Amino acid sequence: MYLELSEEQKLIQSTARDFAKAELEPIAAKLDQSDDRSPMLANLNKLAELGFMGLNVSSEYGGSEAGVISFSVAMTEIARACASTAVTVSVNNMVAEVIQAIGSAEQKQAYIPKICSGEFAAGSFALTETGAGSDPAGMTSTAFDDGDSWVLNGSKIFITSAPYAGVFVVWAVTDKAAAKGKGISCFLVEAGTPGLIVGKEEKKMGQHASATNEVIFSDCRIPKSAIMGKPNDGFRVAVAELAGGRIGIGSLGLGIGLAAMDAATRYAADRSQFGQKITGFQAVQWMIADGYTELEAARLLLMQAAFRKETGRSFAKEASMAKMFATEAANKACYKSIQMLGGYGYTQDFPVERYARDARITTIYEGTNEIQRLIIAREILKNFA
Ligand SMILES: Cc1cc2nc3c(=O)[nH]c(=O)nc-3n(C[C@H](O)[C@H](O)[C@H](O)COP(=O)(O)OP(=O)(O)OC[C@H]3O[C@@H](n4cnc5c(N)ncnc54)[C@H](O)[C@@H]3O)c2cc1C
Numbered sequence: 001m002y003l004e005l006s007e008e009q010k011l012i013q014s015t016a017r018d019f020a021k022a023e024l025e026p027i028a029a030k031l032d033q034s035d036d037r038s039p040m041l042a043n044l045n046k047l048a049e050l051g052f053m054g055l056n057v058s059s060e061y062g063g064s065e066a067g068v069i070s071f072s073v074a075m076t077e078i079a080r081a082c083a084s085t086a087v088t089v090s091v092n093n094m095v096a097e098v099i100q101a102i103g104s105a106e107q108k109q110a111y112i113p114k115i116c117s118g119e120f121a122a123g124s125f126a127l128t129e130t131g132a133g134s135d136p137a138g139m140t141s142t143a144f145d146d147g148d149s150w151v152l153n154g155s156k157i158f159i160t161s162a163p164y165a166g167v168f169v170v171w172a173v174t175d176k177a178a179a180k181g182k183g184i185s186c187f188l189v190e191a192g193t194p195g196l197i198v199g200k201e202e203k204k205m206g207q208h209a210s211a212t213n214e215v216i217f218s219d220c221r222i223p224k225s226a227i228m229g230k231p232n233d234g235f236r237v238a239v240a241e242l243a244g245g246r247i248g249i250g251s252l253g254l255g256i257g258l259a260a261m262d263a264a265t266r267y268a269a270d271r272s273q274f275g276q277k278i279t280g281f282q283a284v285q286w287m288i289a290d291g292y293t294e295l296e297a298a299r300l301l302l303m304q305a306a307f308r309k310e311t312g313r314s315f316a317k318e319a320s321m322a323k324m325f326a327t328e329a330a331n332k333a334c335y336k337s338i339q340m341l342g343g344y345g346y347t348q349d350f351p352v353e354r355y356a357r358d359a360r361i362t363t364i365y366e367g368t369n370e371i372q373r374l375i376i377a378r379e380i381l382k383n384f385a
Contacts, residue, residue, distance in 0.1 A: 003303065009070050015050060016074040020081035028082040031209040032354050040085055040209045041121050041164060044092075048118025052078070052089055054096045056244075056310075061100065061112035068244070068310040072251040072302050079255025080262075083358035084209030086255060088122055090248035091160045095123030095169055098241045099188070102229035107188060111167050120166025125245075126156040126215055127171050127238055134371050136171070137181035137235055141217060143172040148224055150187065152195070152217035158365070162198045162213035166191050170217070171234050178232060186234035187226050195220030206357030244309060245366045246319040250302050250326035253362040254295060257330030260355040261291045264337035267350070278340075287340055291333045298326035317379035324372040327362035334359045 005013065023046065027039050047053065055071040057063025064070075071093060079086035096115045099107055114120045132138040141154025152172055162168075168189045175183030189196055199214030229237055265288055268279045278284050305318035334356035338345035345352045363369045 003300070005069070005073065008066065009073060012055075012064075012066055012070040013073040013077060016052065016077035017080075019047070019050060020077050024078065024081035024085055028084075029348075029351060029354065031082065031084060032206075033208075037164075037209055037211070040082075040088070043082075043085055044088060044121055045118040047078075047085070047089060048116065051116075053092045053118065054112065054116035055093055057093075057096045057100055057112060057116060061096075061108055062116035063096065063100075063112065064116075068247060068306040069303065072247055072306040075248050075251035076255040076258070076299075076302075079252040080259040081255075082209070083252060083256050083355075084207045086252045087207060087210050087249075088161055090245065090252055091125055092123050093248065094241060094245040095125055095167070097244060098125070098169055098186075098237065099228070101241070102186065102237055103188070104225070104228075106225070107228060111188065114166055121164040122161035122166070124159050124161050124165035124168045124215070125241075126159050126162075126168045127242075128156060128158050129154070130157050134368055136238060137184065139171060139173060139184065141170075141172040142176070143174050143185060143187060145174075145224075146221070149221045150224065150226060152187065152189070152220040152222065155199070155214060155216040157214050158202065158212050159215045160210055160212055162215050163201070163211050168196070168215065169228070170215075171238055172217075174234075175232050181235040183232050184235040184238075185231050186228045186237050187222060188228055189217075189220065189222055189226065193220055193222060205360055206354070207361060242366055243316045243319045246323035246372070247302060247305050247309065247315075249362055249366045250298065250305070250319075250323040253323075253327035253330035253359060254298050254302060256355050256359045256362070257291070257295045257298070257326075257333035260330075260334045260337035260352050260359075261288070261295065263350065263352055263355070264288075264291075264340035264345070267344075268340050284340060287336045291336045294329035295326075295333055298322070298329045301325050317376055320367075320372040320375040320379075323366070324363075324369045324376070327359070327369065330359045330362060331356075 051064035054063030055066045059065045115123045143150045170187045174185040197216040202212040271278045301322035305322040308315035337352040
């Protein structure tokens with residue numbers, strides 16, 4: 001067994017790293033403090049040109065066909081510089097992948113190239129509702145068949161990229177009489193469709209450059225052809241796609257954690273107290289050792305999940321393990337980093353407080369880590385039944 005990236009994967013990693021250092025890192029702190037997202041949207045376009053919006057998508061639809069491992073390493077490099085940009089890229093990839101997985105030939109041709117090329121700044125994944133977060137099968141948004149169209153009603157909450165998304169993948173109940181989770185279908189709704197309203201934007205703790213909005217459907221009429229996959233089979237699709245998305249979020253968490261540890265270690269190597277560098281104190285050395293070791297373990301879990309998905313093996317348990325472990329390691333790394341900087345770590349003169357705020361959501365979105373633990377335990381217990 002030899003754990004090494006291929007030459008192509010290394011090239012994607014170094015391309016993402018170089019771009020992140022040159023274009024994302026210099027503006028990340030400013031984006032965190034500003035309402036102007038135009039610099040991030042410009043960078044999304046450049047990332048699309050470099051092929052980062054469809055890393056695991058067929059070249060037939062404008063994707064890079066680089067695979068899931070490349071997706072993971074790219075997400076980590078982008079998140080090392082700007083977590084807001086990284087989450088947008090992760091969700092865009094997820095939206096492109098779900099259309100590739102279950103869309104009709106026409107839907108794939110109509111939407112995936114626009115996401116991959118940057119013609120659409122973003123795609124949105126609209127699943128969560130106020131009463132249906134960890135339990136999305138409890139959603140109440142509906143779509144009814146009105147002859148030659150579907151009519152959507154209801155609202156979604158916390159939808160990433162909604163104000164600048166070109167297309168929304170939306171889940172709604174199509175058979176109210178069906179058992180829970182069995183009567184949900186998946187639809188593609190274009191931005192600008194009458195009755196699709198992008199509502200209130202959340203004021204968040206971190207990841208400020210990524211918009212998170214309510215999305216309301218009010219008698220939103222879409223063509224009959226806008227359904228994706230089989231009717232009433234949408235919930236199964238959402239569950240499957242979220243498993244892949246978790247590799248993205250774990251990789252994003254890893255990137256933030258590494259950025260925090262690098263910043264803190266650089267600082268500690270320079271800072272003196274009691275007449276010596278603080279890196280001479282074992283207490284500080286242990287923080288460095290523990291932080292990097294946990295992040296390396298996270299990386300290996302992520303690589304395993306990505307490898308399994310890329311090679312067509314089952315990966316739901318591994319993706320949940322990787323997401324859970326990586327995002328918790330990232331949060332711990334961020335708090336260690338603040339500790340290593342002492343009082344300076346708590347100020348905005350250094351980036352570690354931003355990293356800690358940006359990392360915090362990673363244990364919550366795309367399935368809280370409590371839900372990841374339920375998935376992991378359920379998969380393990382199957383072998384003990
Ligand atoms: C910034 C941001 C971006 C997001 N982006 C998107 C997006 O693009 N698209 C989208 O559809 N959603 C998105 N979400 C929604 C996100 O996925 C949900 O917030 C998340 O799944 C949790 O749902 P909830 O907030 O309703 O919490 P709840 O489900 O109410 O959970 C509250 C607490 O209860 C715990 N809990 C719930 N059920 C169980 C259980 N069975 N066992 C143990 N503990 C449990 C949870 O772990 C949590 O600690 C985003 C959220 C945020 C904040």
